[in-house]
Amino acid sequence: MSRTIVIDPVTRLEGHAKITLKTNGAGGVEEAYFHVTQVRGFEKFCEGRPFYEMPSLMARICGICPVSHLIASAKACEAILAVEIPPAAAKLRQLLNLAQMIQSHALSFFYLSSPDLLLGMDADKADRHIFGVVKAMPEVGRAGVQLRRFGQRIIEILAGKRIHPGWVVPGGVTEPLTVAKRDEILAMVPESCASILLALDAYKLVTDKFQEEAAVFANFPSMFLGLMPPDGGLEFTDGTLRLIDATGNIVLDGMEASSFDEEFGEAVEPFTFMKFPYYRKMGYPDGCYRVGPLARLNLVDYTGTPRADVELREFKALAEGPVLGSFYYHYARLIEIVHGIETIERILAEPDILDAHVRATAGVNRLEGSGVAEAPRGTLMHHYKVDENGQMLWANLVIATGQNNMAMNRGILQAAQHYVDGNRLTDGMLNRVEAVIRTFDPCLSCSTHAFGEMPMVVELVDPDGKHLDERRRDA
Amino acid sequence: MSASVDVKTLVIDGVDVSARQDQTVLDVARENNIFIPTLCHLEGLSEVGACRLCLVEIKGSPKLFPACVLKVEEGMEVITHSERLLHYRQTILELLFAERNHVCAVCVANGNCELQTIAQSQRLTHVRLPYRNPKLPVDLSHERFAADHNRCILCTRCVRVCAEIEGAHVWDVMGRGIDSMVITDLNDPWGSSSCTRCGKCVQVCPTGALFDKSKVGVSHPKSPEFLPYLNLMREEQ
Numbered sequence A: 001m002s003r004t005i006v007i008d009p010v011t012r013l014e015g016h017a018k019i020t021l022k023t024n025g026a027g028g029v030e031e032a033y034f035h036v037t038q039v040r041g042f043e044k045f046c047e048g049r050p051f052y053e054m055p056s057l058m059a060r061i062c063g064i065c066p067v068s069h070l071i072a073s074a075k076a077c078e079a080i081l082a083v084e085i086p087p088a089a090a091k092l093r094q095l096l097n098l099a100q101m102i103q104s105h106a107l108s109f110f111y112l113s114s115p116d117l118l119l120g121m122d123a124d125k126a127d128r129h130i131f132g133v134v135k136a137m138p139e140v141g142r143a144g145v146q147l148r149r150f151g152q153r154i155i156e157i158l159a160g161k162r163i164h165p166g167w168v169v170p171g172g173v174t175e176p177l178t179v180a181k182r183d184e185i186l187a188m189v190p191e192s193c194a195s196i197l198l199a200l201d202a203y204k205l206v207t208d209k210f211q212e213e214a215a216v217f218a219n220f221p222s223m224f225l226g227l228m229p230p231d232g233g234l235e236f237t238d239g240t241l242r243l244i245d246a247t248g249n250i251v252l253d254g255m256e257a258s259s260f261d262e263e264f265g266e267a268v269e270p271f272t273f274m275k276f277p278y279y280r281k282m283g284y285p286d287g288c289y290r291v292g293p294l295a296r297l298n299l300v301d302y303t304g305t306p307r308a309d310v311e312l313r314e315f316k317a318l319a320e321g322p323v324l325g326s327f328y329y330h331y332a333r334l335i336e337i338v339h340g341i342e343t344i345e346r347i348l349a350e351p352d353i354l355d356a357h358v359r360a361t362a363g364v365n366r367l368e369g370s371g372v373a374e375a376p377r378g379t380l381m382h383h384y385k386v387d388e389n390g391q392m393l394w395a396n397l398v399i400a401t402g403q404n405n406m407a408m409n410r411g412i413l414q415a416a417q418h419y420v421d422g423n424r425l426t427d428g429m430l431n432r433v434e435a436v437i438r439t440f441d442p443c444l445s446c447s448t449h450a451f452g453e454m455p456m457v458v459e460l461v462d463p464d465g466k467h468l469d470e471r472r473r474d475a
Numbered sequence B: 001m002s003a004s005v006d007v008k009t010l011v012i013d014g015v016d017v018s019a020r021q022d023q024t025v026l027d028v029a030r031e032n033n034i035f036i037p038t039l040c041h042l043e044g045l046s047e048v049g050a051c052r053l054c055l056v057e058i059k060g061s062p063k064l065f066p067a068c069v070l071k072v073e074e075g076m077e078v079i080t081h082s083e084r085l086l087h088y089r090q091t092i093l094e095l096l097f098a099e100r101n102h103v104c105a106v107c108v109a110n111g112n113c114e115l116q117t118i119a120q121s122q123r124l125t126h127v128r129l130p131y132r133n134p135k136l137p138v139d140l141s142h143e144r145f146a147a148d149h150n151r152c153i154l155c156t157r158c159v160r161v162c163a164e165i166e167g168a169h170v171w172d173v174m175g176r177g178i179d180s181m182v183i184t185d186l187n188d189p190w191g192s193s194s195c196t197r198c199g200k201c202v203q204v205c206p207t208g209a210l211f212d213k214s215k216v217g218v219s220h221p222k223s224p225e226f227l228p229y230l231n232l233m234r235e236e237q
């Protein structure tokens, strides 16, 4: 008999979700759906507000990556002002964005995924959480907490508070950096380097055990999109977009935020509130691409910092051409943390970082503007239209997690077909299906610009849609 | 003090105080460091007694009186804080919050807002009334300033400062009851009104309703303290 398996709620994600698996008579999985069950409507309620309010308003979408929204939004506003921000402001924003990337990646790796990786996919679910990791490997647990604190503290030092900071405004930032603040950040760098190297060692010790998972966790050809600075290297804040195909050939290069909507469309499916962005030239669903740490590392030839470049070479050795297995998002995340710490140290050493000129001012000079930045989870795009007074008429946000939506749906089907036996459900099977989603570190509150906590469900239904079985977990 | 000034003695919260006969209970309370919450009152402007947050109890009367317009009387016994007054003040604040769209988290005045501060001082934790969520305009037509009617509590400080201090009388109130709105000129956009661009209205606005555009994203404290000084200087001239 065929069944539908529902995993609801999916745990250790940022947001609410459920997974439905449809099985055939033999118990094999035929279809898989990742449903995001929340909706918010930010694009609607910003209408009528002053555009310069957008950075702080849009940042409220997410408590984990508010900085990315601040930056993408401020850049969209600067396109409306038609100004270039002072160099010191650009560097300070880079620092802030890197700090957020570090804390968010630390959250994803240590708090959400390390229980699967370090304790095992089949570990007792009563222990399969961050406290279980802290108990089993206290130094790794401590490293995770320390890295998260490092990132959050930098955000607090620079922008006043850890969550939903201000500071980033259209035209730059509101206050320059002081010597005392710079030195406080620099003093935290050595411990953070030690923490991330420890995490890399722990990851490398266990990664061989996951060959089977790595082969079927959303491992397929797709395109990859990310930000590229003019001189190459890993970049999160400034630059233009590059899209490569599954063999590493450049499909699109030097793309400005303003042509995002021309090149990429958003499809809608009835089973989820999350949209499906695709590359228009290839159409939907063939124009599937991935964003985020895996995509960024696939795009670059070098990261630009010494320790991260050593790791990047190891990463590149995993495949000829782009690394296609989403399992390696985890490794990519750790490499980006290394790069982030090294870059923070480098930027802080630059003499003009203390420059007092950190804000450009102007009025409304264009009626439309777009901005992109790399959020921890991938490329983030804000696009606004305003009237001559600067009142918002329309907004569209394309969120990193949404751009991975197609890949996540394909990925759970791939993993479920490999692991799930519809006749005999085990916790380890379903946890692997959830773990595919976790490799992407999706932020569902961002992607639907939606609201809530983060539990998940897997449901088993027969071809007629009759409910057969389900596994439910709370956050 | 000259002999012609009549001095009254009264009791506020059990403390004996003396006052000139032309003073209000609010003036005397403030002189004696007794806190009474206010919103529409602002030193240097005429009183309108509109917000009713300054209500106090007077021994011997079942009614409540607004301290900002209540003149002192000999032997008066004033109570400024009681469960009953707290209940009334909280209810007034709840009505203000429910009436328009006050979203502190994304407001330019967050941390510098009198409405927010008073709500905290009155231990307001919830609004029990359903929010009206009206759709209200935001006027961004002025080069330097903006008016967000979502955050206006109709205290009319802007109207009074513009008429009484600046002498321009650009601001006024139109409509009645729940439909009342502050307007510039005859409901023209602020940017094309007869505004003198002095910015006094922005400084006296207790919330984020009137703000300086350049202050969005930056701390935007208002500084209405200039009013008494300005009045004093004018009297001396």
Ligand code: FES
Binding pocket: B037, B038, B039, B040, B041, B048, B049, B050, B051, B052, B053, B054, B055, B066, B067, B068, B069
């Ligand atoms: S301050 Fe007295 S009524 Fe407003």
